[in-house]
Amino acid sequence: MSTDSLWFDRYQRFAKAAELIRSLAAGRRLSVLDVGSFDNAFAAFLPEHQVTANTEKISLKHGGLSQPDNSVDITVALDVLEHVAHHDRFFFIEELQRVAKMGLVLGFPIAQAAYAEEYVLGLTGSVWLREHKKHGLPDPAEVEGMLSKLQLEFERHPNAALPSWTAMMLLMHGVEDLTLKKELSSFFNRHFYALENREPAYRYIYLCRSLKKTKP
Structure with a gap:
């Protein structure tokens, strides 16, 4: 599938996440589990890797x-955490870590963007x-505490400039x-995506590596 005509907001998070995963690949073909995906569109951004969509509900109640x-x-969860109840979020991230050998990519709209979402x-x-609004946008400081x-070990990347x-x-x-709609998204994606990974951001994307798995 062509990625350019994808809805601009999905394109932004998919493109950035794909860049981060490629930074870990070092020429290897990686297996990537896309958690919370409903159509596996993310796979088109990583054709050289094996991307599998997963739609399981992850919670303390459901397992x-x-x-x-x-x-x-690698496990990936893009714009999923905000749809997870607050009391399940640590367990959700813990599950992403559990099944991943190398690391995980976690992206979500941040609490500081709530006023724009409300508008x-x-x-x-x-x-x-x-x-x-029902579950509340994740607070980066709280999520970073969970990651620690x-x-x-994590890197934080701003994604989707909030004004745009x-x-x-x-x-x-x-x-x-x-x-x-597709033409507008395509134009925006092709011409402005490279300018959009900056503050103030709508979303943060974290590239995480597990210290306990990488250190002897």
């Missing part, structure tokens, strides 16, 4: 991933943003023609 420990190279939600009634507790994200969400809501 964790069905995969064995250290069964894949967009009020004008658009977005179902996805309404669920974000799990002995994960807000304007594009409102613009796309006002366009009904699906072909035009």
